[in-house]
Amino acid sequence: MLRNSNVFRRFLISYVVILIIPSIGGYMSYLTSISVTQSISIENSVTQLQKSQEILERRMAEVEGFTRQLAVNQELNVLMNERDDETNVYGIWRTMRNVLTFGQTNDFLQNYYIYLANYNLVLTPGSSYRPDHYYETFHYRDLSFAAWNKEILQKTHRSEIKPLSAFVNKGTDTSVITYMQSLPLDSFNGFSPAVAVVIIDEKIITSLLSGLTGRYGGWAHISDAEGNTIALQGSGEPAMSKLAADPDFDSMKVSQFYQDGLVITTRSGKNGWVYRAGIPRHALLENANRIKYVSWLITGGTLCIGLIVGLVLAYRNSAPINRMIGVMKEQFGKEATGEHNEFDFLSGNIANMITKNKLLETELHRQLPLVRDAFLKRLIAGEFESKDEIVSAALQADISLNKGAGYAGIIQINGYSGMDSVEILNELNASRLLLKQALAELGGNIPMTDMGSDKIVVLFFMESGAHSEHEQESITQIIGKLGQYVLSEYRITIQAGCGNFFAAVTEVSRSFEQAKQALEYAVHLNKKGVMWNHEVQNENTSYYYPLDTEQRLISTIRAGELEEARRMVGSIMMQNMDLRELSIEMKHQLVGELKGTFLKLLDQKAFMESPVFECVKKKVMDIGSAEPLETIQAEFNSIMEELCGFITHKKKDTHIRLVQQIKQYTSEMYMDPELTLYRVAEQVERPEKYISQLFKEVTGVNFSDYLVKVRMDQAVLLLQKSGYTVDEIAGRVGYNSSHSFRRAFKRLTGISPSTYRQSHGD
Incomplete structure (x- = not known):
């Protein structure tokens, strides 16, 4: 089998090596791209967390600035310094109107109030409340009214932030952080006339981190310097406590892979807050995974296609070499030994053939003068029977x-x-x-x-x-x-x-x-x-009709070369009519000799069994010697035309039978992938070039095209009437490759085999 030959394996291994080398380079490039993509993703995530931190710190700075503006507000200072027995309703109204506009530019200031100790009054942007009334609408889940009053309203605060706490806002549960600042700013004696409190909803803070949690589906956590939670999204407090207590987790690293995700940590240099975000590994490496998938898909597909192409090329390239080795082994009777491979065997025999060919060429050059001399001697002696024989011999003699x-x-x-x-x-x-x-x-x-x-x-x-x-x-x-x-x-x-x-x-x-x-x-x-x-003054004592001319005339007519035969008879007549003055007796003898030549020709087996034998023989016998030589020549030309026409027709019949034999052999062997014109020539025992020209001349198509049509006709029948797959049909009609079969079928019919079977079924 060709697939088991060393030549096929060597070609296939070389193609596989060629595939592996760029694959290794592609794999290294793939690893580099994955690493770069991963680094870029981590860097982008860190950058995004840092930007969220900057925005949050800027908003908190605006909250702090808001409390400082309150500290210098004239109306508020007037209210803080009045005695509790003096109710300044107008001043309270003016103060509420002045501070109302602060929440319009910063969503962190949407919910705040100012507690006036001397009035025991809570001022909000929309109204004023008594503390107990305010507590009914807005209060912490973990603080009673007394605790709230003691820890928030009656206590001195200096830019103090209460960690994340459960809060009820008009009956709605939420979580908030609380910013508290006593007024004036220098209240340190345990009592402050007023307290500014800003309540910041956790949702507003976590919205700044939605770029991380919303995009990647992870979690975000902000804690203060003591570890108290400021904001939390996408996870719970137990998970954050577990993370902080895990010795495998390094809280000082900016980025690190922990369990199944990436944890990014940044620290604020202003208030010591810790910003931390967790991103699932699959979400972080989404682009890298896409690159990985596409790379493996392309690499795998390319390798598969490359292997298929390698198999086809190895087969195509090794097939002629194996056939050549087989022919050489058959001709020379030698087998490749275990010490030499097929290429050594082939190169050795080719070198031997070239050496022998050079020796033969040298010998032919040495013998060429003798060949020329022999050709010329046969030519002047008239020993050649036809013009084609002379031309062929002249080519061999290089004349x-x-x-x-x-x-x-x-x-x-x-x-x-x-x-x-x-x-x-x-x-x-x-x-x-x-x-x-x-x-x-x-x-x-x-x-x-x-x-x-x-x-x-x-x-x-x-x-x-x-x-x-x-x-x-x-x-x-x-x-x-x-x-x-x-x-x-x-x-x-x-x-x-x-x-x-x-x-x-x-x-x-x-x-x-x-x-x-x-x-x-x-x-x-x-x-x-x-x-x-x-x-020269010729003495016309005899007619001109040498024996060698007679033999050539017979051979020319037997070959069916009508024009050459006419020219030879015309030359004989010219020699005797123009260059000689024949007597009546010599003319009669010449005509008799010519008639005898044609009777000799008719006595040969090729004409005796022909249907024109009797008719032509009668025409020869009826030629009269007394007629002018021109008339006699015309009659001989008519006889030669009939005889050469019979030979030509006989040749044509022989050609048709040979073509039928070729077609019969093709119909029997079309399933053989090795069926070639060379094999057909061996079968009919004719030269390959000869049957190629003959087949084209008789049928009008090349043998290769005819073979394709025979195979496609059989393929059409199998597609219509059998349950074989297209690949199986390709093997049954003589194709080693289903791709070659599909291409040939589409070239001949205009559609693919599958489409043809489907349309026929419909």
């Missing part, structure tokens, strides 16, 4: 044919005719080599090969691909310069003969035969330079 048209020529070294001693042969070898080097320098990369000991065959391929006198003049100049050069440099004299123009590489042998005739005629006349075939 450029240009457009496949040109001239064939033969160059002969003079002065060695009839001499065959060892010394002469060695000298001729050296002369041929010098002649080839000189020709390569003058004419460029011209294909040439030896012919006997004193001749060189040269093929001049033209880039234009058309016959022209300018090309003949260029060849004549090249050979002329060659003759002058070798004569002046090496004292070698040459003669040359060139054949007529060949329009296709299949006619090179004909041009070569013409060059032989031209050279023979040049030697006969002892003509220097170049003798062209058209300059």
